[in-house]
Amino acid sequence: MHMSSFPGNAQLRLPTPYLLFLGDTVESGYAKTAFGLRDWAGDKCVGEYRLAAGTVTAGLAELTPAEGYARGARSMVIGVAPGGGGIAPSWVPALVEALEAGLDLISGMHVRLGDVPELAEAAAKHGRRLIDVRVPPAGLPVGTGRKRTGKRLLTVGTDCALGKKYTALSLANAFAERGVDADFRATGQTGIMIAGGGIPMDAVVSDFEAGAAEVLSPDAAPDHWDVIEGQGSLFHPAYAAVSLGLLHGSQPDVIVVCHQPGRAEIIGAPGYAIPSLEETIELNLLLGRRTNPAIRCAGIAFNTSGMDAAEADALMEAESKRLGLPVADPIRGGAAFQKLVDNCIG
Amino acid sequence: MHMSSFPGNAQLRLPTPYLLFLGDTVESGYAKTAFGLRDWAGDKCVGEYRLAAGTVTAGLAELTPAEGYARGARSMVIGVAPGGGGIAPSWVPALVEALEAGLDLISGMHVRLGDVPELAEAAAKHGRRLIDVRVPPAGLPVGTGRKRTGKRLLTVGTDCALGKKYTALSLANAFAERGVDADFRATGQTGIMIAGGGIPMDAVVSDFEAGAAEVLSPDAAPDHWDVIEGQGSLFHPAYAAVSLGLLHGSQPDVIVVCHQPGRAEIIGAPGYAIPSLEETIELNLLLGRRTNPAIRCAGIAFNTSGMDAAEADALMEAESKRLGLPVADPIRGGAAFQKLVDNCIG
Numbered sequence: 001m002h003m004s005s006f007p008g009n010a011q012l013r014l015p016t017p018y019l020l021f022l023g024d025t026v027e028s029g030y031a032k033t034a035f036g037l038r039d040w041a042g043d044k045c046v047g048e049y050r051l052a053a054g055t056v057t058a059g060l061a062e063l064t065p066a067e068g069y070a071r072g073a074r075s076m077v078i079g080v081a082p083g084g085g086g087i088a089p090s091w092v093p094a095l096v097e098a099l100e101a102g103l104d105l106i107s108g109m110h111v112r113l114g115d116v117p118e119l120a121e122a123a124a125k126h127g128r129r130l131i132d133v134r135v136p137p138a139g140l141p142v143g144t145g146r147k148r149t150g151k152r153l154l155t156v157g158t159d160c161a162l163g164k165k166y167t168a169l170s171l172a173n174a175f176a177e178r179g180v181d182a183d184f185r186a187t188g189q190t191g192i193m194i195a196g197g198g199i200p201m202d203a204v205v206s207d208f209e210a211g212a213a214e215v216l217s218p219d220a221a222p223d224h225w226d227v228i229e230g231q232g233s234l235f236h237p238a239y240a241a242v243s244l245g246l247l248h249g250s251q252p253d254v255i256v257v258c259h260q261p262g263r264a265e266i267i268g269a270p271g272y273a274i275p276s277l278e279e280t281i282e283l284n285l286l287l288g289r290r291t292n293p294a295i296r297c298a299g300i301a302f303n304t305s306g307m308d309a310a311e312a313d314a315l316m317e318a319e320s321k322r323l324g325l326p327v328a329d330p331i332r333g334g335a336a337f338q339k340l341v342d343n344c345i346g
Numbered sequence: 347m348h349m350s351s352f353p354g355n356a357q358l359r360l361p362t363p364y365l366l367f368l369g370d371t372v373e374s375g376y377a378k379t380a381f382g383l384r385d386w387a388g389d390k391c392v393g394e395y396r397l398a399a400g401t402v403t404a405g406l407a408e409l410t411p412a413e414g415y416a417r418g419a420r421s422m423v424i425g426v427a428p429g430g431g432g433i434a435p436s437w438v439p440a441l442v443e444a445l446e447a448g449l450d451l452i453s454g455m456h457v458r459l460g461d462v463p464e465l466a467e468a469a470a471k472h473g474r475r476l477i478d479v480r481v482p483p484a485g486l487p488v489g490t491g492r493k494r495t496g497k498r499l500l501t502v503g504t505d506c507a508l509g510k511k512y513t514a515l516s517l518a519n520a521f522a523e524r525g526v527d528a529d530f531r532a533t534g535q536t537g538i539m540i541a542g543g544g545i546p547m548d549a550v551v552s553d554f555e556a557g558a559a560e561v562l563s564p565d566a567a568p569d570h571w572d573v574i575e576g577q578g579s580l581f582h583p584a585y586a587a588v589s590l591g592l593l594h595g596s597q598p599d600v601i602v603v604c605h606q607p608g609r610a611e612i613i614g615a616p617g618y619a620i621p622s623l624e625e626t627i628e629l630n631l632l633l634g635r636r637t638n639p640a641i642r643c644a645g646i647a648f649n650t651s652g653m654d655a656a657e658a659d660a661l662m663e664a665e666s667k668r669l670g671l672p673v674a675d676p677i678r679g680g681a682a683f684q685k686l687v688d689n690c691i692g
């Protein structure tokens with residue numbers, strides 16, 4: 001898995017490795033980005049930097065920006081998102097210090113880094129970049145529908161926020177463990193930081209949505225796999241446009257359907273039932289066939305984080321039998337997950 | 347039909363009536379916007395203004411900006427788009443003159459009005475607006491899927507650029523002629539100028555695509571119709587995201603499928619066949635049911651501009667029989683079109 005190689009044009013490319021900034025955070029729930037980077041991109045993280053008032057740690061080496069730079073870091077990532085979602089004034093001196101030390105700054109927050117005058121000034125003075133991963137790259141093209149070389153897998157879902165990113169990461173890792181040449185392709189802010197690049201698909205102007213997905217997984221060797229992080233759901237009344245543009249532009253050979261058992265309603269859309277797994281498979285294949293007639297569903301990824309192991313295993317076995325497809329929780333792994341990987345590679 | 351009333355928030359609203367600017371154009375093919383406004387929004391056009399070197403006319407009263415303002419005009423619309431697509435330096439004095447006379451400027455060009463320094467300066471000096479109708483309004487929300495009151499019709503298509511705008515305009519006019527309370531809802535630049543407002547759906551960030559469509563046709567009286575201009579096609583490998591967001595957010599009760607007989611391939615996508623009418627109906631109903639389970643197809647609008655009348659009539663009659671639905675060319679009108687209108691109103 002080459003999570004840092006992005007041969008296509010017009011993708012975000014982040015300067016790595018990272019120093020993780022934890023601010024003055026005292027609630028570990030605010031540090032999901034830092035923990036996600038530690039867990040899924042540990043090889044890209046040289047250490048962490050926090051303020052005197054902070055207590056949350058990702059367990060990495062504690063380094064100042066200058067020490068981080070000396071150990072190879074080329075950017076500092078804001079790894080915490082406190083309640084307000086903004087850049088706390090108490091952080092600004094540390095962020096300026098990073099720019100002075102030669103590090104670019106990376107943020108996934110809604111507020112843009114350049115809107116903080118001290119940061120804009122320091123970045124200009126030291127010739128450093130302020131990178132907001134929620135902002136799509138410039139120059140995205142309109143889609144062409146032209147069939148590309150190489151193989152592609154897209155994770156799709158019955159809803160938002162149920163494991164499409166972690167399923168894609170787990171599958172890309174599993175492919176690599178088997179010696180299969182694979183790239184994880186990131187489509188959301190956390191995924192982009194983990195991969196070191198990608199395109200925030202939900203922030204792309206809709207006319208360029210499929211074109212952006214085409215750029216994200218460019219032509220590749222015939223036995224190379226792009227494992228693409230899905231977004232939204234074709235059944236979500238707010239976000240289906242994102243999902244369809246990503247499906248058309250990705251031209252997946254294989255989809256894996258992600259689902260959280262027990263969830264009854266679509267997030268943010270009261271009264272909208274979660275579709276069945278059969279409907280979800282069928283609709284994704286129907287629409288996906290438009291740009292790749294050979295598309296198939298290789299199995300189902302369950303998010304069983306709310307269940308105990310015995311209950312989860314029993315449910316997945318029953319569902320696998322019912323559907324005639326592998327069903328596994330990528331985070332639990334095990335034999336069921338290996339079967340899913342088998343069926344993806346085909 | 348109230349093409350100028352827009353009760354929702356976050357839509358573009360254009361200052362009307364218009365003075366049409368024809369520049370120094372000598373090719374009538376470049377003046378499609380002006381002709382479209384004359385033909386479909388004649389009641390919003392007080393006159394035209396052209397430079398000494400220009401020969402193309404829309405046949406309206408020739409007025410200077412000051413005369414136009416005196417007759418009620420509140421904006422001057424750039425009604426021509428020469429080959430290069432930009433704002434010719436030879437136009438700038440006339441555009442500044444309009445701003446000085448109290449008119450706002452409206453453009454549907456790719457170049458932004460404010461990027462011409464003389465225009466930015468004159469607009470600031472005189473307190474006038476520079477309105478680029480390709481730029482979506484700020485503050486668009488995420489979709490909710492909440493069912494809205496009133497009735498809605500959406501034109502959909504087997505491809506782009508085959509008559510979805512003119513079909514919607516023709517239907518909205520026909521509704522009004524029958525005393526049905528109806529609004530034309532514009533989703534592209536020319537439609538927005540004709541309606542005096544709307545949202546350029548292809549320029550909206552994909553996360554807000556369905557939400558923008560929800561804003562475009564807000565809650566209305568139970569017997570009120572919004573007749574919504576469709577965009578793209580669910581079968582277009584580049585633009586299906588736009589079409590699905592618009593379909594979901596519009597929650598149409600009725601769709602009318604637009605088609606150009608004889609077109610074999612999707613525009614801009616070599617190798618992609620035009621879908622059959624049956625497939626197009628079926629897929630739009632399948633996906634549209636997610637936000638409006640009562641959706642139905644009321645008929646087909648053919649663009650027969652390339653055929654003679656006898657040939658067109660014979661084809662439409664045969665297709666109507668085959669499909670069991672009204673088939674008509676809205677531009678030709680006639681009994682077939684009245685049948686289509688009947689079936690829309692239901």
